[in-house]
Amino acid sequence: MEKYEQEIEVKGHLIDSMILTRIFDKIMDLSGDFRVLEFVVGKRKGDPSYARLLIRSKNKMQLKELLEVVYREGAQPLSLKEVQLKKVARNMVMPDNFYSTTNNPTQIYFDNTWINVENMMMDKCITVSPLKTATCKTIRELRKGDRIVVGEQGIRIIPQERPREGVDIFQFMSSTSSSERPTQQIGRKIANDIFRTRKVNGKIIVVAGPVLVHSGASEALAKLIRNGYVQGLLTGNALAVHDVENALMGTSLGMHVEDGTLAVRGHRNHMQAINEIFKAGSLKEMVQKRILNKGILYECITNDIPFVLAGSVRDDGPIPDVVTDVVEAQQKYKQVLENAKMVLMLSTMLHSIAVGNMLPSTVKVVAIDISQPVVTKLLDRGTTQATGVVTDIGAFLPLVVEHLELLGVSNRNKN
Amino acid sequence: MEKYEQEIEVKGHLIDSMILTRIFDKIMDLSGDFRVLEFVVGKRKGDPSYARLLIRSKNKMQLKELLEVVYREGAQPLSLKEVQLKKVARNMVMPDNFYSTTNNPTQIYFDNTWINVENMMMDKCITVSPLKTATCKTIRELRKGDRIVVGEQGIRIIPQERPREGVDIFQFMSSTSSSERPTQQIGRKIANDIFRTRKVNGKIIVVAGPVLVHSGASEALAKLIRNGYVQGLLTGNALAVHDVENALMGTSLGMHVEDGTLAVRGHRNHMQAINEIFKAGSLKEMVQKRILNKGILYECITNDIPFVLAGSVRDDGPIPDVVTDVVEAQQKYKQVLENAKMVLMLSTMLHSIAVGNMLPSTVKVVAIDISQPVVTKLLDRGTTQATGVVTDIGAFLPLVVEHLELLGVSNRNKN
């Protein structure tokens, strides 16, 4: 029995970032045992700590499991071992003991060096190219002969540390969400974060659903795009159609947005908007032919902001601009998300979960929805700097945009 | 079998107000039968219609039931009969066949005249005084010897007709609620309604819960009171304590409202606010001693707006101003609600249901909450001119107040 043990070490802000807590937790959850061999706490706030532990278990299988979980929390065996690779035998099929990724920054020890894995995403695999670059890939991207990482050795995960003493929204609020917090205040904080992110040219991506249009926040989002705060829009057919209906006929779900009176044949307006897009050929052609001259998609097109409309089985139409193949839509989403620094998820569960699955844990995420369970679910995707706001997007987004305009003015005055 | 039938008649906007629909529905729901003996439809829009029906049933019991339900929808037997009264034998005990009220305007045929019943509320009883006045009362108000209405005859209910072609919010939206509607627009509509109601000196009562403070809408409500748009505030211990904490220490649930930083010992602030109120003796004395000089309750006190804090079992404290006996609290609520024209229910289910139980169907009700099930439940109470808004009060109330200020300015300019 004495044989089933392994020494591991771990460095970093072990305590305040809860890394050690999680390691101890996981070991105990799996009924494992451990001994602390060495523990050096950073003497001052900001200093990293170091711990060396002996993990012990009842049998070989359990030890393997224990090590897998502690490695995922950032621990490492004392003795460096090379990562194990295995060739893909058939397109889109992984070897049985494939390594399944986290969304944290990850390195592999290959050919005696630590290599960063590019394009980190959760629940994917890692391929290593002949040029010794490592990339996170989806199962559908695998081709026969690709080498992918198997087993758990030679892999180093860098858990995200909790940000400290910052000034942004992510320090302002804990990761839980609730409707019982000061909305105006939170709106200003988010505006500040957007502003600061853009000041250093950080890329901001908006993920949005049709409720944004119904609840009357179209003009706010259009302004956000126009003013340069959005570098990509990820959405679906419904938002585009509602946006066009709103722009062409001034109605949303059959109600005149301006004066709140009912439109005749409201539902037909929806179909008419779709028909107009088919007639023009695409949204872009609608803009070129000056049929569409305002709204969210108009701003994207005239400001050269990339947008992707991912198809879904509930689409009416769908319009020609929709990427009807979902695998292709995922790839296009992924392209737009490249190097994003911040993602605003505005009232859409479907597209937000899709995006959450593609993000590394280093990207800031703000999830806004009127339903607390939806916000909770989105925050669960696990980026470290995620915050949720349970609010009405129709009232909230205009608040954020208003504050951004003040910031813009005061910034121009300063310069 | 032929004997179990009765002729009834009904007048009004039978079709567009769905009165006849409901009568037919109810008869069929109870497996009854009917024959339309006469039906004169108003020739033009606006003209009342008239219907005479023969209600038929299988037995005496069923006929009685059928008649009860159709009477409640506004139908009447052809032959006028006197209302039946019975004396209350013991305090707080009704005779077995007591008449249970609706919240619609109701008349009783007593001593050969139709008498209006005062103070209509749902699920109560009707007493008739020696002076031949009729009043709706709760069971706890009944005293031995009071005469109350029993059975179902001699009672006329005037169902509320659906308002038409109006300009207010209640025409704008159907009675259903959803978060998928234009928030800004709805906010302006509600502001218009409040403004119009006050222009003719209509009394507006606000029912509010502590979420209003947490979500940062205190200043908006304070302004609403200060500007004369509120004639009474019905709430509980929590809103008052949070309001005082906010006014004295600038915190709400332990967070500085101004800059969003965490307060030390946040929870203690809540207890300290309570202690300060006990120390001063009451909220009024806090204002007199100039300890409390802003906030919702401050505005109520300095502007002589009546407020009632109804106690609940979850109260911390509760503070001296709380009416700890719930029956007494109900009476005080009822007094403040007298002659109200409009009630704004702001993010509180407990107090809103209490108020809903006390209102006649003629009062306008606006129910605002972030939870759709709560809004649906509140609208269920059944006033005819009720509308629900599923939104975040922290973002929405400031919107309404902002629009009211614009209306106020443009009104002053006109005069």
Add this chain to the structure above:
Amino acid sequence: MEKYEQEIEVKGHLIDSMILTRIFDKIMDLSGDFRVLEFVVGKRKGDPSYARLLIRSKNKMQLKELLEVVYREGAQPLSLKEVQLKKVARNMVMPDNFYSTTNNPTQIYFDNTWINVENMMMDKCITVSPLKTATCKTIRELRKGDRIVVGEQGIRIIPQERPREGVDIFQFMSSTSSSERPTQQIGRKIANDIFRTRKVNGKIIVVAGPVLVHSGASEALAKLIRNGYVQGLLTGNALAVHDVENALMGTSLGMHVEDGTLAVRGHRNHMQAINEIFKAGSLKEMVQKRILNKGILYECITNDIPFVLAGSVRDDGPIPDVVTDVVEAQQKYKQVLENAKMVLMLSTMLHSIAVGNMLPSTVKVVAIDISQPVVTKLLDRGTTQATGVVTDIGAFLPLVVEHLELLGVSNRNKN
């Protein structure tokens, strides 16, 4: 001004099915005017009524609008007119004044006869073939040269009448939904309805989401399929993957379903299930190779029940069985739904809305979800015999299945 008027007539259960109410409502909503020229009420319950109205308006445009809306409620002009057709000029583009369908049974008056429109769905168009058959089609199905219905004349809609004195769940509950109703009772009612529908060989389609697996209702649904109560399953990638994970590894979201203990590398199980499916080639091949031998999909495959997995942008994988093109997925959904008598929507908004868009108003719909807003939204799609249950599918579906087993036993004993 006198010229802008038109006589219309309408027949049916005008009052209790609220047809006349809706017609009057719509006219008034649009500020139109009307006169009742003739009104014959069915003398007895069950007799149809007849009304002849003169619709009047201020101008030609308004009259057109008024007529459009009343025609949609089942009214007809007195003088029979032929339906108007127009050729489609380009693939997937409708003529500007295309007729947009309701989901009610619809007829067109063509070549002096009333023709039934096949395949009714909401918000689509109607094509007429050279063989004089009429079919409801989506915009993407239109080909150059197709003749489609334009304008509003020569079209008859048969509004669904409210069912009466029935024995099924749809009489039991009003169309509103709430969590405050007797769950056990409702479960038995739904079981009865399912049983009765199957007794006359009615086709029942299940639409389901992954929550069904997470909440532990897999075995209940598997049993429902095995016992012949399901004739088609419409879902997506997630349910299939979770179902396979559950079948192969006994876990769901990383927890052992049997004893509730945590599985090691829970998230990896999810990816492993996906990999196993890719390895086998498809779900069907997994069954053939005896790798998959229980669960929801297993039952579909072994019992020859058609299933469609519609792709979505949030899919992990997606597995080979998923129809990744959403337009193709819609077509496959539609095929499975053909002639369905009843649809059970189990905890999925995405797929349920997709299905709702494809159903004629004559199909029975039961929508079950733990979120009241979701249920309300699903019922809004507008089939007449729709009912919603706000409950936890993990507790509710086993209840329904248990009661169905009792019914099955008692039925066998009777025969």
Add this chain to the structure above:
Amino acid sequence: MEKYEQEIEVKGHLIDSMILTRIFDKIMDLSGDFRVLEFVVGKRKGDPSYARLLIRSKNKMQLKELLEVVYREGAQPLSLKEVQLKKVARNMVMPDNFYSTTNNPTQIYFDNTWINVENMMMDKCITVSPLKTATCKTIRELRKGDRIVVGEQGIRIIPQERPREGVDIFQFMSSTSSSERPTQQIGRKIANDIFRTRKVNGKIIVVAGPVLVHSGASEALAKLIRNGYVQGLLTGNALAVHDVENALMGTSLGMHVEDGTLAVRGHRNHMQAINEIFKAGSLKEMVQKRILNKGILYECITNDIPFVLAGSVRDDGPIPDVVTDVVEAQQKYKQVLENAKMVLMLSTMLHSIAVGNMLPSTVKVVAIDISQPVVTKLLDRGTTQATGVVTDIGAFLPLVVEHLELLGVSNRNKN
């Protein structure tokens, strides 16, 4: 500046129970500084750890704040100091620097010994009697001359440690709640916990709301009481009235529970139930007079289970058994809760929050509601062994009771 520092120490499962994490967090949240002077980690799982820290700050005020927060997490100054007491100057008024309690077990160092504080509750104060006993009290209980604890010194808090390797529900689930978990499984786990708690004569208190009756779980709760699993019931007027209506008339909200048909004058049944209780005098008298012979309250009365009906402003009636004064109701709730080991919160936010405010952190809490925000809010109250289930009580409680019956049978068979 060097002067603003203080040495503190802390013992226990510092890492896995996150005590040290929380201390570090709090210091950093308040922009404080610290140095780890000594840190001895328990060598084996189960061994306590020890840490000695030097807390440093910029000024005296900040140091005070820092110490306050770390003391609340279980830290202690190295040098033992006596607790400070101050006399209450007036009834119901605390000295300004009163100590505000947590709900964790707490000791005070008084007269050179550590004294346990009795009756721990959150957000209250501590009084010390002449007999040197310490008790947690509400502000309304304070009388002139009482000595209460002020400041933060001489107080030791014992934070609850996370339970480990247990077999009960509290190990099964993390403290978060979601509707995406296996309901049947969770139901069995909760049944096991109830069973185990009763086997060692642990006191179980049920807090319940009227939804329990509407959703059809009355018989399940009645059985739970009858079978000895409930030692106290805390609820309000509505549950009692609905329970009586159900028992007397077989209806709930106007629907016959047995066959689901509509009752005539459903709303009147509610008022009739209230009148019957007033007529009998009380629920107890109804049982004695054999008018009430089944249901939840009947079981309480015949099995001598204490119950408290706390009044609320929305009560219809309220019936004579209701404690209409909320302060008195709080005292009665508190009495019933004395020495409770487990509390089941069943579909009521109002009463559950009231109870949550009264519980020490050592009591097991199970919060069940169909609304995730409600469950989240209840778990926030902060007992360590709290778990939430987002489910439909009407389907869930019968599940739990069914499993308890199996456990009871198998237990009897064993003995």
